[in-house]
Amino acid sequence: MHHTMTTHTAPRRWRTAAVAALLALGGTGAALAQTYPDKPLKVVVGFPPGGAADQIARLVSTPLATALGQPVVVENRAGANGNIAGDAVAKSPADGYTLLLSSGGMVSVNPHLSRMSFDPVKDLTPVASAARVLVYLMARPTLEAKNVQELVAYAKAHPGKLTYGSAGSGSSPHLAGEMLKAQTGMFTVHVPYRGAAPALADLMGGQIDYYFDPGIGLAHAKAGRTKLLAVGSLKRSPLFPDVPTLDEAGLKGFDADSVFGFYAPAATPPAVIARLNTEINKILATASVKERITALGGEALPLSPAEFGKRGMDDSQRFGAIIRDRKITAD
Template identity: 85%
Template sequence: MRPPHTLTPTPHRWHLAGSAAVAALLALGAHGAALAQAWPDKPLKVVVGFPPGGAADQIARLVSTPLATALGQPVVVENRAGANGNIAGESVVKSPADGYTLLMSSGGMVSVNPHISRMSFDPVKDLTPVASAARVLVYLMARPTIEAKNVQELIAYAKANPGKLTYGSAGNGSSPHLAGEMLKSQAGMFTVHVPYRGAAPALSDLMGGQIDYYFDPGIGLANAKAGRTKLLAVGSLKRSPLFPEVPTLDEVGLKGFDADTVFGFYAPAGTPPAVIAKLNTEINKVLATAAVKDRITALGGEALPLTPAEFGQRGLEDSKRFGAIIRERKITAD
């Protein structure tokens, strides 16, 4: 009896199929390389989710200038503040996925906002990590006229006078807000939160005495050096090289206190991988220059070049860490 016909390919057929697959991959790679070489042929826009003067704005402008030189096209920075970066994020998500519109945001876009607000988009699915820019520390600062000389005295006063002290932040759910809630939780004290539309106005009111303390994301360090604020501690696991004499909150007894966040660039999902790769390479080159590294250090942060995959993974890890304090303190966007 004649054996039934089967679909098992002969080695010759496998060879042909394999050759076709290799040819397709080579063609795809050639297309990606050609795309990366042709792009960009017009100006780029970087949308910043916070007001001018804040850490995200300063870092965006710091990177954008040399990036424009490297790409041979202008890079325009546009501030669209509000909703802890959600407004800017939504505008970028709705932009064409062609690499010409980028988002510069604090890590809160991915690691915080989904836990506290109803978002019109999913930052993990609708945005593509392009390149991290900096690890941003937060610094516990108090108004210059406050009687507390250190963290221990601030905590003691707050515990003895529940609700009397106020602390500011860059907005509900911002990293300074989460740091403030971490402090209240670990110290067992109660103070009143005053949210602002960005760190810069909060710093202004701190120096003016309208609030008692806040966690600064680096923009107020010059004021601390000049004595216009009191720098009490660093909200990180390691001291800042700018203030080696200032202890971390971990060192003064709040074990494991870590409110660091990573600021970086994102693109709309679907942006060609070749364009993402080119942007990542050029941004990392910018971050490696002494001038940019020194400026980020002066802002109180640390240049942090990562691959897109590493940047994305860091966001997911931070989401778990911040999600825990958000649930514990019942933090909302309101």
């Protein structure tokens, strides 16, 4: 077994960038890592306060500040499906003091939808994954369908009659909705919202028939205000062990999970990334953080930077295919 095996999982461009950064620093990376951090860190979140990305960022940042002995400030810069925050961090100094917390969509979805002002693969480097975020297929409480099969049968018997909401064109709930249509051949009408919260409100109010919920509607599902039909993942949710996955409901291989995690500017010294990865993974292993992420409808997911990078590339292929097949465009 030769010693390079562990790095094979990282995309070549990310490996080359890391090596180039190390050479350019001429060994100062190790010196920097010894004094790092000696000032506050900033975590830029590409989504508004209160959403899953923001909650995960704050959940990790508090213990991270304790572990590093420096304040960690969370800053929300919402817009363009996370691209505004991604651009800001890509253009920040590569010194480990500015991090991005993003949904996986910035790497795996956005490049397929529109021209970006930066290349997330070349201009950012994966630091640590935080959570696997699931989507949950929910119907309005008054919809006749009791399960996925009945929903599909009804939609096929009444083409174009049912509507489904999403958190916006190109969002993971929208892609999940298109995956459902592609795999079943049913025809329903997409209604994009500005975020998941207004879509959920209209679902409970009966204005739309179903949608894929990114975790914010789970308390409502438990209370019977929405009808939870299935999980859009290959694994059941620990919160709802009795609810089948779409894969189990007959949609083989259905997987609309996305991975939220931390990124840094591309030339950030590997020693600094290794330190951040170690600390974040320790935090993700603590019972309290695991429980909070589970309560959000997700699952804590500690990975190495290389594993996190590979996951982004795999997701990019999967989502890119559905975006091309369904001719999905951004708003």
